[in-house]
Amino acid sequence: MPRKNETGRAANGSGSIRKRTVTKNGKSYTYWEARVTVGHDPITGRQVQRSITGKTQKEVAQKMREMAVEVDQGTYQAPSKMTLGEWLDIWLKDYLGSVKPRTLESYQCQIKNHIRPQLGPIKLDTLTTHTIQHFYNSLTDSGLSPKTVKIVHGVLHKALQQAVAISYLRFNPSDACILPRVERKELKPLDDDAIHQFMDAVKGHSHEFLFLVTLFTGMRQGEVLGLEWQDVDFEHGTVLIRRQLQKLKDKKGKYRYQFTSVKNSKWRKIAPAPFVMHWLKRQRAKQAEWRLLAGSAWEDTGLVFTNELGGHLMPHTIYHNFKRIVTDMGLPATRFHDLRHSYAVAAIKSGDDIKTVQGNLGHSTASFTLDVYGHVTDQMRQESAQRMEQYIKNVSGQ
Secondary structure (H helix, E strand, O other): OOOEOOOOOEOOOOEEEEEEEEEEOOEEEEEEEEEEEEEEOOOOOOEEEEEEEEOOHHHHHHHHHHHHHHHHHOOOOOOOOOEHHHHHHHHHHHOOOOOOHHHHHHHHHHHHHHHHHHHOOOEHHHOOHHHHHHHHHHHHHOOOOHHHHHHHHHHHHHHHHHHHHOOOOOOOOOOOOOOOOOOOOOOOOOOHHHHHHHHHHOOOOOOHHHHHHHHOOOOOHHHHHOOEHHHEEOOOOEEEEOEEEEEEEOOOOOEEEEEEEOHHHOOEEEOOOHHHHHHHHHHHHHHHHHHHHHHHHOOOOOEOOEOOOOOEOOHHHHHHHHHHHHHHOOOOOOOOOHHHHHHHHHHHHOOOOHHHHHHHHOOOOHHHHHHHOHHHHHHHHHHHHHHHHHHHHHHHOO
16 A cells, blocks of 8 residues: 555655556566656645556565655656757757857767767666767777767766756766776977977068967967957057957858957967067068058958958968978978967976966966976976086085
């Protein structure tokens, strides 16, 4: 008999177990079932019941006990028919309004290409850690890099965490998953000789000052292409980095170049070396000549680095010009982004502290900067040890 509460009605979490046999396609199937009271309708007072089934009476009894505890503790959630795919659609539409367009596009890509095909049909509240772990393992087995798997996990985890926040889930089943180890690629910054060679190679090049400013400020490619004259303060010797040029989808689904806020939406002001400010002045003078030659055809974008008609430069144009230069130098594997790494390493070797380098690069934390460029500090420790060794020899007379 179901247990009663003080009102005489069946208590929440109570129920009875019965054995049932059904026939399908001429075959008989036997199972055990319990109807458990999980609450009462606030208007009619009628019992709200849920069905529990299992292969054995013992299995159903165990499920009943677990449900009774959840009901008593107020943590019970009724099963939902919503699938993960349906929840992801809701999440993308209603919960990512403050996310940058490029980030949203990345989320949509990971969901479309990886998450939805394998996990989309699964009911949201039946998604388990093991199912997600198996999904991640299958991505690795199919040839996806550990970094990509980590990105997929980040999107899925964020979506499920929002489901937890609004009580669609009691916990995030992706929390306990184990991700493949991401091996950090070895950085290949230009050394002092290569930097000297690069500076010689770009002399007279149409993008000479763009390359030099990038190399000695550590700006990202999108940031240097989005830099405006109003953000260059020659009087105080500072540059404000607040936006970047990116290729994004418009509302019609077509890609076009747009100016967006910098990564993490955190503006940063840097104080470049006087050499850098001098190159910017030369760039301004060169641009003034282009303006006179272009006449009415000049496009007044306010950008620091433009084509000869004042329009923004194409990233792929800068990339191809850069690759030709470094290939001629005998460094075909060098990427444009390695100019940023070269600046960071040169700054640290020159004596800048990690916090300063972090601020100039626009990293979110100094620990991230230290993690990326830790090998440089290791080298500096060795050099410090050698200097101390020489000092000891000098003071000890050995």
